[in-house]
Amino acid sequence: MAAARPEITAWSPPVEGIAEVFHARFTDHAYPMHTHDAWTLLVVDEGMVRYDLDHHEHGVLTHTVTLLPPHVPHNGEAATPGGFRKRVLYLDTGQVDERLIGRAVDRPVLHDPALRSRIDRLHRTLADPGDELEAASRLALVAERLAQHLGDRVGSVPYVHDGRLAHRLRELLDATYVEGITLQEAGARLHAHHAHLVRAFSREFGMAPHQYVTGRRVDLARRLLLRGVPASAVAASAGFYDQSHLTRHFKRIVGTGPGHYARRSSTPRTKAA
Template sequence: MSANRLLARPWLPGVELFHADFSGQAFGRHSHDAFAIGAILHGVGGYQCRGARHAIPAGKLSLMNPEEPHTGHAESERLVYRMLYIEEARLPVLLGRKVLPRGFRELNPADDGAVAAGLARLAAEFERNDALALESELLAVLELVFVRHGGLRAAVPASRDGGVTARLRDYLETHYTEAIGLEQLAALVQRHPRHLIDAFRRAYGVPPHTYLLQRRVREAKRRLLQGEPLLDVALALGFYDQAHFSGTFKRFTGVTPGHFRRSAGMPA
């Protein structure tokens, strides 16, 4: 039995997210032309690499360097994990560093859950059509895992860069209904995406993609109170579908759009 899914986006080359859910499947000896960053969600994974057999229970990470030969199989009846594949050639652009990671020394280190949580958020964004949120979560995962496990030095916090962040905020306020990508914003203000996110967070307390969602929710309230249908509001404000709109609305307000409208004495 297999329910595997491999997720990719054409505008994000060199990046794939594999959601594995299988029983009895095995992968013969092979290698990847990318770093592999994974977290076991259920069961026990196993593989042979570097002359040894490894068993990885839930709660541990699975880290692999490019071109590192290994096998893969389930040690348990069912195995569920998420694995991010990122081509090495993409790291200079994505990380914006002069000194890049040396690679992973330990194949399956224990983790405090931060990397696994980041992969979960990244997987959720792959399901939506929100380039800004997806690229922001990707940078956060890469920074986290390579600083903790890949020998990358922690970045120096960005300054608030007031003129740049104010310009970016004004752009988001004006273009909040549009599909916006992180590289698009970085080109607009001539800053690296990582610097842009750090500086914006220091200036306004949240990263750009969160600010954008907050702006959309604020406009959604206004439109809902004017009686616009929920689906029309969702699509007009750039949400993937009504479920995405409802989940985001509840995240910021504590209630669903329908509940919000009913509380105002209007039909949901």
């Protein structure tokens, strides 16, 4: 019987820190021993995967997270008859300190439902072009959580509230929300780690930086539509990736699409004296 054709989707997102996104479903493929030059962050959505890492056998279940370190040989194959479906993020080595490779070899499987949920949301965000700031924010929190796991310090790092930093970030976002700014660029300008920026902003204002930027862009889009700018031209002027990106966020915030919003808007007539 011929081998079943694998289902594969792979892309390189414009998000600093992520070298590749790889989604696949395999029924009978077995990976030989190989290495990567990036951290391999793996979740399995269906089935089970078994693999050898540093002469020890491991298994990946649907409720766990697996972090395979760079430069360490490993293989992999289905551990269930129906194969497996997985989602993988290949993270640049700057996302997790390479000095933690040894600890990752010892404990590649992480039992952390909150981390798995964060990774799932990150994958969903990466599927939509234009939401790179949101993806970067989610990645920063994922990388922070991974570092805590490998350092055996989960939950032990106190949060230092920094309202002044949050307000400085908001000023920076206000000045750049149309053209956009990456978290790494913001961190360099404000001399702060990008994960700390996300946490400080969220604590101070009750929303993540990407949510604030999206809201500012939608507000600008509304003003442009009311001025008579065609909906087809509003997306780029308001900082959105394309019209589909504008429509998705506009509907979510305003409750209707930009075209319908523009058609149903009019200037109230002044009553005669």
